[in-house]
Amino acid sequence: MKQKQVLLLHVFYWLLIIFNGLLSRAVYSKSGLDVLDVTIFLANFLGFYVNYFFIAPRFFNPNRFYMMIVVFFVGVFVFVLFRYSMEELLLPALTGFRNYAEGTTFLYYFYDNIYYSSLTVFVSTNLWFFKYYFKVEEERNRLVEERKHAQLQALKTQINPHFIFNSLNNIYSLVYQNSDKALPAIEKLSELLRYSTKDLEKDVISLDKEIGYIESLIGLEKLRIKNPELLIIEKNINHPKINISPMLLVPFVENAFKHGDFRDKGFVLKVSDDNKVLHFYLHNYKNQKVKDTASGIGIDNVKKRLEILYPKKHELYIKDLESEFIVDLRIIFPYEND
Template identity: 30%
Template sequence: MNALQKKIGLHLLGWTLYIGYSILGYFLYTWRIEVLLLSLSQCVLHIVQVYVCYLLVFPLWLRYRHWLVLLSGILGTMVLYIILRYLLEQKLFLALFGFSNYSEGTALSYFFFDNIYWALPGIFIGAVVWAFEATIQKERENRSLKQEKVQAELAFLKTQINPHFLYNTLNYLYSLAYPVSDKLADAIIRLSDLMRYMLHESKDGKVELQKEVDYLHNYLEIYRLRFEDNFFVNFNIQGHVNGQRVPSLVLIPFVENALKHGVVDDASAPVTINLQLENDSLYFDVSNRINKNQKDQTTGIGLPNIRRRLELIYPGKYNLDVQEDGQHFKTMLKLQEI
C-alpha cells in the first residue's frame, strides 16, 4: 500500500467514525427521520468545510505567510457553510421531504449569525487534520535529510582525494608542460584552480561571489581549448562584485548545461551568460541554441536537484525559470538577500 492509499484509508476511517458518532443519538434517543437527515446534512457540510480548509485555506496561508490570507479563508469557509446549509436544509429538504431545519419566516440575519457557531467545528477539524499531516510530513522530510546527509558523507569519504597530492601532481605537470606549450601549461594552472575551488570548504557552504565568477572564467577558458578560435560565448557582468557571498558551485551547472547541450561554435548564435547585481539581489541567466547533433542525452544539470538545493538555502527567496521552444534553451535564476 502506497502513501496515498494509506492516507485515503485513514481519511475514510476517520469520517466513518465521525459520521457514526454524529448519528448515534438518532438510534439512542429518537427514530425521527428528520433528525437523521439533519445529522447527515451536518456531517456532509463539515466534510466540505474540512477539505476546503485542508486543501486550500491552510496551504495558501503556509505559502504566503500572511494572516490576512488565513482570516479571509476562514471567513470564506464560514460563508460557504452558511450558504450550503441554507440551500440544503431550508430549500432542498423542504422540497423533497416537506420539512426544514429552521421554522418558516426565520430572518436571514438570524440564520446567518446563528450558523457562525455551527460552522466552527468543520474549520477546527480541518485545522487539526492539516496540522497533524503537516507535522508528520515535516518529520519525514527531516528524517530524509538526515539520511541523505549520512549518505553524502559516506560518498564523500569513499571518493576523497588528498588535495596536497593533487596540487603537487598538477604543479609537476605544469613544470613539464611550460617549456613545451604555453597553452598546455596555462590549462594545467586553470585546472589546478578549478580543483582547488571545488575542494574548498566553508562553515556555511558559501564563498565570495568573485571566486564563483573566477571559477566560471577558468571553466570557460579550459572549454575553449577544444574549439580554439571557434568558441563563441559572451559572459557579461553588470553591477559590482564586492564581497557578496553565494553557495559554492551554484552558477556553474547552468553554464555546464549550455556548453554541453548547446551550440558553441556558431558566431551568429553565441551562448550568452549574463550576471547582474542589483541592491542585494543576483540575476543570472544563460541561453543557448540547442545542438540537434548532440549524442549525449543525459540531463546534465539535474534541475530537480538544483531546485532542492536552492529551496534549502534560499526558501522563498529565489526564483528559477526555465524556457525551451525546441530551438533555444534558457535558464533564469534570481537570488535575494545574497
Template identity: 35%
Template structure:
C-alpha cells in the first residue's frame, strides 16, 4: 500500500467522522441537521463541541496509531495489549474531561455534561465516544500493516526466487564454457583447420551468454539461433558424417522465454550420446503454438565413450522450471540402453 493510498484512507475516514459527529437532532422539526448550518448552526455551542470533540478524537487517534498500537498492541502479549487499550481509553476520557468539564468551566462558565451526573456515568458514556476514534485507528493500522507485510513477504520471495535463478544461471555458463573449451582443446590438439572457426563461433556464443543471458527473458528465435550455433560448434569436433534433424515450427518467434532454458538437453545429447549413426539420428524438435512450447530431443546413447562425470544440466533445468513455471510445465525423460528421449511442455 502506497503512502498516497494511506493518506486517502485517513482523509475519507475523517470526512465521514466529522460529518457523523456534527449531526444534531432538531426536536422542533424532528429531523437531523448538521451543526454547520440550519437552525442548529445558530446554537454556536453545538458547533463548539463538535470542533472540540473532533480535535480530541484526532489527537487520540494518532497517539494511538503512532505510539500505543506499535508499542503495546503490536507486542502480541496479552498483558501489554490490555494495558495499551486501557491506556488509550483513559487518555481520551481524561483529555475530554479536562477540556470540556474543567477548562471550559474556568474560561466560559459552562460544561458539556450536567455537573450533578456521577463520575461513573461520565466514564461509561465516554467509553462509547472514545471507541469512535480508537477502534477505527486500530482497524486502519492493522489493515495498512497487514497489506504492507504481505507486500514485503512477496518482495522477499521474489528476491529469493531471483537470487536462486541467477545462481542456477551462473551454473549454466561455466558448465557451457567448460564443455566448449574441451571441444576446442581437442581440435587444437588434432591440429584441425576447424580450430580457428571454432574459436570464432565460441566468441559469438559467449556474447549471447555474457549479455543476452543476463536478461530475464529472451526471444524464442534468439534461443533457437543459439542452439543452432552450439550444434555447429559441436559438429566441428566430431569426426565422420553427422546425422542431425532439427525441426522448428514456431508461430511467434518473439515469444519470450528464460535464456539458456533448453540448452542443457542439447548439451547432454552431445556429451552422452552420438550423432553419427545414420540409422538413429539425433532428432531435435521445437514447436510453439499459441501459449504452448514443446521441446523434444531423441538421441542414441554412446555406450562406448560415455562421459562418466556427472553433469548439472538436467538437474539445473528442473530447478529453473520449478521457479519460472510452477505448475505450468511437464518434463518426461525416458532412457533405454540405446536411446535417450526427453520431452518438455511449457504453458507460457
C-alpha cells in the first residue's frame, strides 16, 4: 500500500510538470512544440530517475548528513550532463541549432542550470526518502512481529511442561494410594495432551476449545477431590468460535488447583462473552499448608502473553489475599473476530 502511495506521488509530480508546461505556453502565447521543451523535459526525466535509482541510494548515509549536499550536486551534474549533451552536442550536430552561444563553457552551463535542475533533484531525492522510510518502517514492523511471535512461542512452550508436571503429580498421588481413579485420571491426561500437542502450535484456537481444556482439566482434578460438588462453574458463551490464543485461561485454573484448599472448600469459575468481551472470573481459597515458591510461573506467563496479544484491549485484576485468590480478566476481542 505504501509503495503504491510513492508511485502515485511520481505520477502526480510528472502531471504537475506537464500542466506547468502547458500553462506557461498559454500565458506566453506560444504555439507548437519547441525542441528545447523536449530536451529540458528529457533532461529532467533522465536526471530525476538516475538520481532516484542510483545517486541517492549510493551516497545516502544517515550518520553523515553532509552527504546530502553531495547527492544534490551530483544530481545537478547529471541533469546538466544530459542537457548539455542534447542541446550543445547532439542538436548542433543534427540541426546546426544550439541553446547557448557557441563557446559557452561547461562550467558556465553547470552554474546556469543549478536553478533549472534544483526542483528535479530535490523532489527526486525526497521521493527516494519516502520509499526508503517506508521500507525501513516495513522492516521494523516485520522484526517486531517476528519478535512477538518468538516470544509467544517461547511462552507457550513454558506452559506445556508446567501443566504436565502438575498433572503427573496428581496421578502419581492416585497411583500411590491405589485409587480406582488413577486409570480415569490417566485417560483424562491423555485427552488433554492430545489437545495441547495439536493446538499449542497454532496462533489461535476457538474459544470453545479453550474452555474444553478447562473442563477436561477440572474433570481430571475432580477425581482426586473429596467434594467435587463444591466446584461451581458458570458458563455463558454466545460466540464459541471466536478466536483466542491457546492455553491463555488454563494456567489460572491450574494455579487454583495447585494452591487451592479443597478439603471442605471449592472455587467459583465464571466464563462469559457478552458483546464479544470475554469475562473470566475465578475465586478460590488458598491451602495455607502449601507454600510453593514457583507458584507465579503460570500467572506471569499469562500476563506477558496478554501484553503482547491484547495491548490496551484487556484488564486483568488479581487479588492475592491471605486466604483467597481472585482473578478477574476481561478481553475485548479484536475486529477480525467479527
